[in-house]
Amino acid sequence: MPDGKETTLILMQPGQSGVVVEIQGRRGMTHRLGALGIIPGKRITKVSSMFMRGPVTVLVDRAQVAIGYGMASRILIKLI
Amino acid sequence: MGNPNVGKSVLFHRLTGVRVIASNYPGTTVGYTSGFMKLEGERVEVIDVPGTYTLEPTSQVEEIALKMLETGDVVINVVDATNLERNLYLTLQLLERDIPVIVALNMWDDTRHKGIHVDLDGLKKLLKVPVIPTVAVTGEGIKNLVEHIPQACSPAMPARTSNRRWSTIGKITGQIQVITHRHHTWRECLADASVKPLTGSLLALVILACSFFVVRFIGEGLIGYLLDPLFENLWAPVLLKLSSLLGGGGFLHSIVIGSVSGGEINFVESFGLLSSGLYVPLAMVLPYIIAFYLVLGLLEDTGYLPRLAILMDSAMHRMGLHGYAIIPTLLGLGCNVPAVLATRILESKREQFIAATLISIAIPCSALQAMIFGLVGGFGLQYVVIVYGTLFVVWVVLGIILNHSVKGFSPELLIEIPPYRLPQWRTVLQKLWLRVRGFLGEALPMFLGAILAINVLYTLGAFDAIASFTAPVITGILGLPKEAVTSLVIGFLRKDVAMGMLAPLSLTASQMVVGSVVLAMFFPCIATFVVLLRQLGVLNMLKATGIMIASALIVGGILNLIL
Numbered sequence: 001m002p003d004g005k006e007t008t009l010i011l012m013q014p015g016q017s018g019v020v021v022e023i024q025g026r027r028g029m030t031h032r033l034g035a036l037g038i039i040p041g042k043r044i045t046k047v048s049s050m051f052m053r054g055p056v057t058v059l060v061d062r063a064q065v066a067i068g069y070g071m072a073s074r075i076l077i078k079l080i
Numbered sequence: 081m082g083n084p085n086v087g088k089s090v091l092f093h094r095l096t097g098v099r100v101i102a103s104n105y106p107g108t109t110v111g112y113t114s115g116f117m118k119l120e121g122e123r124v125e126v127i128d129v130p131g132t133y134t135l136e137p138t139s140q141v142e143e144i145a146l147k148m149l150e151t152g153d154v155v156i157n158v159v160d161a162t163n164l165e166r167n168l169y170l171t172l173q174l175l176e177r178d179i180p181v182i183v184a185l186n187m188w189d190d191t192r193h194k195g196i197h198v199d200l201d202g203l204k205k206l207l208k209v210p211v212i213p214t215v216a217v218t219g220e221g222i223k224n225l226v227e228h229i230p231q232a233c234s235p236a237m238p239a240r241t242s243n244r245r246w247s248t249i250g251k252i253t254g255q256i257q258v259i260t261h262r263h264h265t266w267r268e269c270l271a272d273a274s275v276k277p278l279t280g281s282l283l284a285l286v287i288l289a290c291s292f293f294v295v296r297f298i299g300e301g302l303i304g305y306l307l308d309p310l311f312e313n314l315w316a317p318v319l320l321k322l323s324s325l326l327g328g329g330g331f332l333h334s335i336v337i338g339s340v341s342g343g344e345i346n347f348v349e350s351f352g353l354l355s356s357g358l359y360v361p362l363a364m365v366l367p368y369i370i371a372f373y374l375v376l377g378l379l380e381d382t383g384y385l386p387r388l389a390i391l392m393d394s395a396m397h398r399m400g401l402h403g404y405a406i407i408p409t410l411l412g413l414g415c416n417v418p419a420v421l422a423t424r425i426l427e428s429k430r431e432q433f434i435a436a437t438l439i440s441i442a443i444p445c446s447a448l449q450a451m452i453f454g455l456v457g458g459f460g461l462q463y464v465v466i467v468y469g470t471l472f473v474v475w476v477v478l479g480i481i482l483n484h485s486v487k488g489f490s491p492e493l494l495i496e497i498p499p500y501r502l503p504q505w506r507t508v509l510q511k512l513w514l515r516v517r518g519f520l521g522e523a524l525p526m527f528l529g530a531i532l533a534i535n536v537l538y539t540l541g542a543f544d545a546i547a548s549f550t551a552p553v554i555t556g557i558l559g560l561p562k563e564a565v566t567s568l569v570i571g572f573l574r575k576d577v578a579m580g581m582l583a584p585l586s587l588t589a590s591q592m593v594v595g596s597v598v599l600a601m602f603f604p605c606i607a608t609f610v611v612l613l614r615q616l617g618v619l620n621m622l623k624a625t626g627i628m629i630a631s632a633l634i635v636g637g638i639l640n641l642i643l
Contacts, residue, residue: 014276028138032494035133037166039246051277052394055403055493061165062194064271064499066390068402068492 005079009046009056009072017045018077025074036065038075081149081174082158083167084131085498087186089113090216090507091158092128095226099514100128102507103380104498105407107131107425110141112148119229127152133166135173140424140432154180154232156225161185161213162194164257168249171207175237181209182232184225188213195260202256208235217504267500274387275497284391287384295371299450302367311363316345319354335535348454349584357531360451360580361524366516368450372414373515374508381503381511385410386495393493399479400486401426402493405435412443414515416608419443420615430488436612437482437624440604441631442475444575447523451579452596459589466643470597474635478627522607523574530573534566534581543569557633558594559640561585571599572606590643594636601632 006021020042023030037060038044047057047064049072056072058065067075082088084106093099096115102108113128132145149155157174159167174181183203191198204211210228214221240248273279323340326333337345338352347359379385385407393403405426412419416439423435444452456463483490537543543566547554551562558564563585571578582595603625604612613621 031134031136032138032491034242034246035138035169036494036496037169037246039243047272048276048280050275050280050390050393054277054394055390057275057390057497061163062196063163063166064275064497066275066386066393066403066493066495066497068393068494071492071494 007077007079009058009067009075009077010049010069012046012077012079014046014048016079017043018079019043020075021078022076023074024076025071029071029074033067033071033075037061037063038065038067043080044077081129081145081155081170082131082186083133083160083170084496086131086158086160086167087216088131088158089128091156091184091186091214091222092126094216094219094222096126099510101511101514103377103385103511104383104501104503105380105385106496106498107141107404107407107422108380110144110421110424112144117226119226132170134170135177139427144424149174149177149179152179154182154229156184156229156232157181158184158186158216161188161198162190162196164198164253165249168252169245172237172240172245172248175207175209175235176239178234178236180232180234182225182229183207183209183211184216184221185211185213186216188221189215189218193265195262197258197260199256203252206252206256208237209233217507271387271497271500274384275390280387280391284388287379291375291379295368295375296453298371298374299368299453302370303363307363307367311347311359315358316347319345322354331539334539335532338535348580351531351534351580351584353528353531356580357528360576361447361527364454365447365450365523365576366519368446368453369414369519370512370516372446373512376410376414377508377511377515378503379410381501381508383498383500386497389493389495390497396479397490398483399438399476400434400483400490401431401479402490404493404495405431408435409439409443412439413446413449415445415447415519416440416443416604417611420608420611423615427491428488430486431490433616433620433624434479434482434486434490436615437627438475438479440608440612440624441478441601441628442471444471444600445605447519447574447576448579448596448600451576452600455579455583456589456592456596459592463589463593466593467596467600470593470635470639471600474601474631478631482627526574526607527577530570530577533573534570534577537566553633557637557640558598560587560591560595564595567595568599568602572603572609575599575605590639593643594639597639598632598636601628601635603628603632 020040045059047059049056053069055066055068089100089102089109095117098115100113109130115126116123117126127148129145129148130141132142137143137146155174157171210231212221212225212228214225274283319337323337336352336354338350338355345355347355350356389403389406392406396403396405408419408422411422419439420436423432426432452467456467547562547565550565554560554562554565567578567581570581578599
């Protein structure tokens, strides 16, 4: 990968794509995210983030998913 | 069964003819509905199950789905054909169980627009169960699906770990799915704009303002140009004739027609079964119910509501909720009963408690709102604004208080956002009819019953006894005449009748404001009370009730002091 920088979903810029590297959370959280297809190895694209620590919207496969700020900050992404 | 928002309820309607509320957001169905269909000459029961992503439930709604699975003989697994990557996870879990499965590949028409090509035969071979493409909204493929139900089978796949399932899905989609790239459609551009901070906020303001004006426009239009003339010109003469037939007075007269003064009937104040009993629900409340549910239906079916949830998320966190709680809250502006049921889409008991309590205190249902507009609005729009402003402040402040005082923490927002769809008039109108029929079927008898009860209690003098007993609170704290207590008591049956009872008391504008705010907050109507009790349990219900009464008295008292 050319610029395989690691970052979180929060720091990622809208429009950027990356691969999920790690989800730093308890089982409950990884489970909820996993149910929506957000698992390590999955390629996602950030659509937007809302102000005042609002949710981050990402594109996973062909579905948009909104992820709460705290959760999004614990999802590590490798940019591509 | 299937993931949320894949069209299970629409398919269910196609199979059974039973009408259920279907919308374009995950979590529309929070309970189960059953209906019957003919299958090879036999009557079989079909159950519409709430959506779930996996068989390991993460919310109360998903628990219901899992429970239903255990009662079924055959599973129709509804799958969103445009998102196999995620939908097949549940499918694989189902195939690992010992239950026959048939897959309905729904939204099949969308695959073409989205440039997705799915190899049906290949998918059938890999899953080892029948796979039928369907378009539930138009009915395409439904017959084919029904014909194949007897062929549903269980391949009894070996149980996998979740990682193995995901990699299996990757292999399957790699083999049978080809995606061609294409450009953004205008709907997708709009979709992106509505979750971006600046454009999203602007859009929300415009949409909410438009909704409000459309509701008022339709509601007032129906009242002013259709229902009022109808009652005044056609119904009033009939009633006056009946009044003289009944001798112009007496017990029966007061129940059937109510009070008639100077040869004229005041439809709001007379309180007879055929006068107020018909006029208030049909000519004051119904128009707003129609208007509100029409607009809500449009908002639901476009798929806008989850986007509003994203916008509201950080604000709602301060109230111990996440953004998705805005959906039950909006439903509450129609009727608190489905709103309380809809709190099941929230993950934790804590959120459910906060959301349900806030809804039953600070969210007036459309019947009550119609009466607030009708009665308080007579004094000037500024008083209506005070009522709404007060309830909004109560909603926010109480939410913050509850967030700090209820133990536990609230999980974060995590939702799938459906694509924007153009609402189909047929489905929007069907849904509207379903809700209006619900109002007519449940509210109208209740309404007439309440009026009957009021008349009987008046004659027995029961209200006088209560009135003098509660006078210190009603007049002392709230500054209302002691007769207003009858309205609060009746508020337990129906709040619109209760508002109507304030009308003959010749209250001042500020008393009217206090009366309507207290009535809105004080206690839920009996229908809401029953679902609250079931949803929260006795102990939490007692807590919620305490909060309701205390906050109603405090806020009513404060309003009385400052107005």
